[in-house]
Amino acid sequence: MPVTAIVGxxxxxxxxxxxxxxxxxxxxxxVRYNGGNNAGHTIQNEHxxxxxxxxxxxxxxxxxxxxxxxxxxxxxxxxxxxxxxxERLGIPTAGRLWLDTxxxxxxxxxxxxxxxxxxxxGGSPHGTTKQGIWPVYADKAARVGIRLxxxxxxxxxxxxxxxxxxxxxxxxxxxxxxxxxxxxTLLRACQGWARRLGPYITDTHPLVQEAxxxxxxxxxxxxxxxxxxxxxxxxxxxxxxxxxxxxxxxGAGIPPHRITRVLGVAKAYTTAVGxxxxxxxxxxxxxxxxxxxxxxxxATTQRPRRCGWFDGVAARFAAEVAGFxxxxxxxxxxxxxxxxIRIAVAYRLGEKTxxxxxxxxxxxxxxxxYEELPGWRVPTHDARRLLDLPVEARAFVRRxxxxxxxxxxxxxxxxxxxxxxxxxxxxx
Ligand code: GDP
Ligand code: IMO
Ligand code: MG
Numbered sequence: 001m002p003v004t005a006i007v008g009x010x011x012x013x014x015x016x017x018x019x020x021x022x023x024x025x026x027x028x029x030x031v032r033y034n035g036g037n038n039a040g041h042t043i044q045n046e047h048x049x050x051x052x053x054x055x056x057x058x059x060x061x062x063x064x065x066x067x068x069x070x071x072x073x074x075x076x077x078x079x080x081x082x083x084x085x086x087e088r089l090g091i092p093t094a095g096r097l098w099l100d101t102x103x104x105x106x107x108x109x110x111x112x113x114x115x116x117x118x119x120x121x122g123g124s125p126h127g128t129t130k131q132g133i134w135p136v137y138a139d140k141a142a143r144v145g146i147r148l149x150x151x152x153x154x155x156x157x158x159x160x161x162x163x164x165x166x167x168x169x170x171x172x173x174x175x176x177x178x179x180x181x182x183x184x185t186l187l188r189a190c191q192g193w194a195r196r197l198g199p200y201i202t203d204t205h206p207l208v209q210e211a212x213x214x215x216x217x218x219x220x221x222x223x224x225x226x227x228x229x230x231x232x233x234x235x236x237x238x239x240x241x242x243x244x245x246x247x248x249x250x251g252a253g254i255p256p257h258r259i260t261r262v263l264g265v266a267k268a269y270t271t272a273v274g275x276x277x278x279x280x281x282x283x284x285x286x287x288x289x290x291x292x293x294x295x296x297x298x299a300t301t302q303r304p305r306r307c308g309w310f311d312g313v314a315a316r317f318a319a320e321v322a323g324f325x326x327x328x329x330x331x332x333x334x335x336x337x338x339x340x341i342r343i344a345v346a347y348r349l350g351e352k353t354x355x356x357x358x359x360x361x362x363x364x365x366x367x368x369x370y371e372e373l374p375g376w377r378v379p380t381h382d383a384r385r386l387l388d389l390p391v392e393a394r395a396f397v398r399r400x401x402x403x404x405x406x407x408x409x410x411x412x413x414x415x416x417x418x419x420x421x422x423x424x425x426x427x428x
Contacts, residue, residue: 005245008225009264009318011272015330017041020057028216029065030058033251034241035223036073038129040299045417051299070102071251076193100204101149110135127274137240151194220248226318237276264324271305277363280308294334309342312403317357330412338375344368
């Protein structure tokens with residue numbers, strides 16, 4: 001089964017990095033298809049613990065090619081720091097890491113705009129990662145963005161930067177009461193990035209096409225999750241890219257019919273960072289307990305993550321919109337000491353019972369309808385087959401499968417690369 005899209009099934013941080021690192025031992029190529037360094041994909045393997053923001057999570061497998069696709073937005077300093085970290089471990093990146101010429105660049109002024117707009121919201125910010133994500137995608141859509149390929153075309157670049165500096169300066173001085181941008185400063189930054197990133201920048205289209213032609217095993221690595229997708233998420237509490245596998249088609253250059261599997265990644269519970277509705281959020285002891293046991297603190301911003309029970313309505317909605325063929329349920333082990341565990345199977349909105357995700361304002365008012373299941377109260381960390389799990393844990397997983405309507409192929413029982421149960425014949 002050569003091409004698998006790895007897609008967040010909840011509000012992000014589901015364990016996509018771990019899933020990709022685990023599956024990449026069998027993959028010829030991993031392509032990141034959306035988002036930027038708002039991502040924090042944690043990987044724990046024989047080299048240590050890493051939080052990757054931009055590098056595809058297959059980077060630790062030296063025989064796997066890694067591609068940053070056109071749908072990704074690149075902060076050069078963050079990327080270069082990650083490359084240096086991986087190289088320090090003795091893992092080469094030259095000749096196996098490729099950045100697409102079409103990927104857009106994040107400039108310091110994008111980050112500043114993100115910060116200033118969040119500050120302008122006063123007491124009700126969106127809670128972005130302040131990495132300049134919406135400003136860079138806004139520039140992309142407005143067709144004034146700078147792409148990695150532009151770094152290699154200096155005369156063209158200078159002209160673009162002069163226009164951008166003039167237009168953005170009007171905004172910075174007029175609206176933000178901030179100092180103007182200098183085209184020369186932007187150009188110097190670009191020249192530095194061109195020197196250091198140049199060897200990695202290429203048209204990735206022929207590489208990806210060749211991999212498809214040769215029927216190579218490919219993983220398409222998504223950022224964030226469906227509930228924060230620009231179109232299908234809880235707008236405006238979303239990111240500015242497409243987190244769905246359709247985003248992988250556009251953002252990696254893969255025709256839809258070539259995606260053979262869509263692996264939705266969920267946790268056994270729900271977490272979110274940033275503002276917006278989260279119906280199953282637990283404010284109190286149980287939420288704190290999940291946060292402590294699951295170490296639920298943001299990989300990018302260190303913010304405590306909001307924690308709550310598994311939201312079966314949101315996960316089913318995600319499965320429908322994204323077309324999951326398989327589901328991964330991570331962090332089952334976090335419930336090892338729980339006496340009782342809940343799953344939301346519907347929402348109540350006034351007199352109505354809902355089985356789908358409503359408009360954002362209504363989502364903020366729904367009350368989850370829970371089913372309660374008994375815990376298992378034994379460690380699951382060493383389980384490697386479904387039958388190694390206690391019967392209550394199997395019943396919990398089985399119920400998630402029914403509620404979401406997708407077969408569970410992977411169960412996480414710890415943060416390490418091999419702390420996983422493959423639970424479907426033929427997977428991976
Ligand atoms: P991502 O953004 O989807 O890659 O997820 P994050 O890396 O932000 O957050 C997932 C966290 O859960 C990381 O700290 C992982 O190391 C950890 N993790 C992933 N799978 C498991 C699991 O099955 N059990 C435990 N205990 N931790 C896990
Ligand atoms: P990974 O890939 C969790 C959240 C932010 C905010 C909203 C918009 O690790 O799952 P943005 O900076 O994108 O404009 O913020 O999305 N957010 C994430 N939450 N994991 C992420 O990435 C996230 N990337 C953005 O907290 O609510
Ligand atoms: Mg994360």
